[in-house]
Amino acid sequence: MSTYYQPRKYPPSNFSSMPVTGQPIPVLVVGAGPVGMAAALGLAQRGIPVTLIEAADQVSFGSRAICVSRHSLEVAERLGFGDALERIVLPWVGGRSFYRDREVLRFQMPHRDHDVRPPMVNVSQSEFEQLMVDAIEQNPLITLHWQTSIAGFNQDSDAVTVHLDTAFGPRGLRAQWVIAADGGRSKTRELADLKLQGTSYTGRYVIADIHWKSGLPAERMVWFDAPSNPGSTIIMHQQPNDIWRIDYQLDPSEDVDTETQEERIRERIARHLAWLGNDSPWTLEWHGFYGARALALDSFVHGRVIFAGDAAHLVPIFGVRGLNSGMEDAETLSWQLAAVVNGTAEPSLLAAYSAERRAAWEQNIDNAGKSTLIMSPGSPGYRATRDAVLELATARPEFAHLINPRQSSATHARLSPLTWPVQAGTVGVLPGDPLEDRKIGRTSLNELRGNGFTLLGIGIDDVAAASLASFATVLAQQLKPEPVTAVAVGTEDQGLSEALGARPGEVFVIRPDGLVLARVSSMVQLSRIAEHLRVGTAPIGGQVLVHMSSVLAPEERLRENVWAGLSDALDQVDDREGFLTRLAMLLGSQTGQREFQEALAIAAEPNPVGVDADELVGAEREVGLEA
Template sequence: MHQALAVPHRSLYFPYQVYPAYLPSSAALTRSPVVIVGAGPIGLTLALELARYGVRSTVLASQQQVCEGSRAIVFTRRSMEILQQVGVSDAVTERGLPWRFGNSYYRGQRVFRMEAPVDEHDRFAPMTNLQQQFLEQYLVEAAQAQPLIELRWGNKVIDIEQGVEGACLQVDTPVGPYALEADWVVAADGARSGLRSMLGLKLDGASYEGKFVIADIRITLDLPTERLAFFDPPWNPGNTVLMHREPGDIWRIDYQLPAHETPEQALHPDSLYPRIDAQLAMLGLEHLTWELDWSSVYSARALTLAEYVHGRVIFAGDAAHLLPIFGVRGANTGFQDCHDLGWKLALHLKGVVGEKVLASYSEERVKAAWEIIEEAGKSTRFMAPPSRGYRLLRDAVLSLSLSQAFVRPLYHWRTSRPHNYADSCLNAEDDDNMLFHTGPSNGAPLLNVRLAAQHYLFDDLEAAYHLICFTGVGGLDAALLDEVQAVRSQGLPVQVIAVALPGADQVVGADLTLTDVDGLFSARYGVPQAGAAYLARPDQHVCARWLHLSALRLRAGLNRACGYNGSHDA
């Protein structure tokens, strides 16, 4: 019988609570459309995303409380846009710390300063720091308020059998196991995924030898919320140290370990405390007192499954891939998995899209993982050189950077960014994508637009395909609206957004009319004239754009975006 820890985790700043374990009964549901294994940020975000489309899910949490320790602490703008869709971004913004600058130091000199770009259309900061426990708590509260989500604490999957129409899980509880059937199972059970092991799946890629200690300490420092990286510090020669501010006077210190030091040795107080003292002393802060909240050891890994869909089991987040944290790629990549998978699985279950749509999840996200691995590998090899040759190259860059500006951009840590599905099978082939000179191209995410002081385009996006029509005084073409109504009658959600000239009233047939003040919206989307349009998938990635849109062209674009390549009556 599975017994989760029933004592709240210790923390200096987070009020842990233990949730009652779910105990099976004769009245319990024994089949769910979707069972999500894992109640971390990825599993809970996916459950909330599915609920937006009216799909019920059961989430299994092997523990009875949210994660121990801060773990993921940096969330990108794109992650915040995704969290906005599931209703928790306001809570994250209220507690989190926004930032945009990163600093690299060598021999007491700042040799590089990264500045993430911002503009007036950004609703969120480039990065927001918040401990993972808080994010999980917000997601738990949102899930508990959603009647389509059942969250079962203290339930651990111990076996799985797959069939043609679904899968059957054996789930252990404090009173013994029970069987739970599902049409689909999503493995969001983290880096040590039990489901991955049960299916005998292996990750491909590289694991790096360098190990890092994470130590969260409570200390009051008069330093800005910026990423700090120290290369070859006197107290840790040849290695790297990182620092991040977290809410509540908590600071994250990551430092690289000497070769051959074990995690047990590294986390012993006799090793941990003097090193933290040495880092503070290097900054002239040795007179300040501090308390340790949590510590752990991690290794840089760049690994992914070759496929994310295995029968009736779909993998997401760290269960699907393990990525270096340099460039804040771990959880942030997982959120993009959720956003890609959620609508595809939901509409597949409803039977309103073709088989290619669900299959495209694996195609798109595996390719994204490999691109991240290639890019993150460059950062990892610079932060923690895996061989003598790489170390010599890194040390040469460090030395030159003291006097030569041209090498300093090599310090850039290649921050996580939204993936561009430019070659997705869901993108239109015969649209006008190549005739646009600017604006988001096919595969890229939509660009947010600031419409008023506290109002943005993404605030109005629904759980649907988005048809954005740039229209003049005449409004929308009747045949176009007939085509939209035809696909809606078959269950396909489509939101029609009219971008109208200043002074235009509500455009007939549009779900939402936005006024294009001073042509700002059109300019941002590279639209030269009325009659142009964009079609975006429910995850906000563009899949077609036209300079002139007709009902026939819209039908072709929707067919393609729904996984039908021919003349299927969408």
């Protein structure tokens, strides 16, 4: 019997319109998806009443975004539904990729002894959202209107007047601020006549959930040119309760309407499960269709209307950055907008939200775009190099990193106008970097610091700890109602000091969303924090350091540049055979004869005679129930 999740239905909301001349509500959130609900919970946590509207009569149906990152688990904990979420998820730490029936990649995400949570968990977006609705229903500061959609809006210098369609006729609300979190097909964005800009990739995927007791491990599995469906890429993820998510790529020549019929979907999935050696019954529970896009608004703040999540930006699914980046949006926006509404900051602070989160989108695209070009190459050049990488990786594992899915990790805000500069030569965790939760004795860093700002003193004595607590008290009065917690760590916790790259006596100022705001060597500098946050501009002096969104070894960076450069070059030439011959002669003349002969042999036959594929990758044809 299937245990596929069926969300609850909610009746339409009936409420009165607000008079245009009346006192506006503080915040109206459009869209009760994960991002809109996270923003509402974050604002209510700071004492701000929120009205949330949702056009549907339930949370989303189907798995949709299933991979929740460690950072998003931390966000859920800060928003009050983390414990409930962690009770229903399925953790995983790595995965495998295959070229036809040969393993070409085995990866693991960082998972260290001091980590409080797994690097990634799987759970359907539907269940994720339902836990958020349950938390919202318990919060007296949040009003959620079901079956209510935005029909229009106009704004002035003081508020936004929003026109709504409901089951009981037109309604109107007036809000100081509107958060548009109504998804990739945002009606709010359309009404504002705003366009997403960027890249739409050619790859198309059918996505499906099946109920299947398989015995396979909880890991990400990918087959390129799958023997069960030649020419197609297939992705498999396990979810709780024996639900499996299967994504498979359509050929450009295949008709979407035909390939998304249930009979056709069952046929293709059945072929793959049969190839895996499956003889267990399974049922198709849900299916959808997906095209990869990397698009964003130029600015996420337009007057008193603020965009977040898919309404502001879209990222390809590869690397699972959609929901996870949206949760980051919501948490950053919550504390910054709350500061504006509560009067402890100027509206100019919201420029920092827009700058930070668009830069975060660019970081995500830097990785997700590369993953997409491997998973779903959109040009002859990238298809040729992708296939070459897969062939080479069967015998030369140093090429496997190009296939790595570059799983989601928390983005940084080093270039934010809020981020304090540091002295040149500073190492370790820098201002703008996310500070992950970690075990400290019987507790954890996040439990010690709570949900507000934190002054984290490293290697300080009792006198300095008392001074740090005094600064926290003063700062809390200035940032009210945002709490400020002083956490003093003595020299005995060497692990934390080393992880931070901290000097004795240094203080790390941590934002409510877990990013480092500043590193200061003198507590006197802390007196400038409140003014800095009020106007949203960084202090002058020092140096802001930028790091890459993914850290690669020099030889890996070289191979990545070669892959991208060669792909682009192949797309620009007409005589590809002549081009590749000339390129080989030029490169061959720059290397030794023995190395060149070896390269010729491997290029001619990536897995040449004398190299046993089973020794290299294992008997992966039997991946099925014995994997």
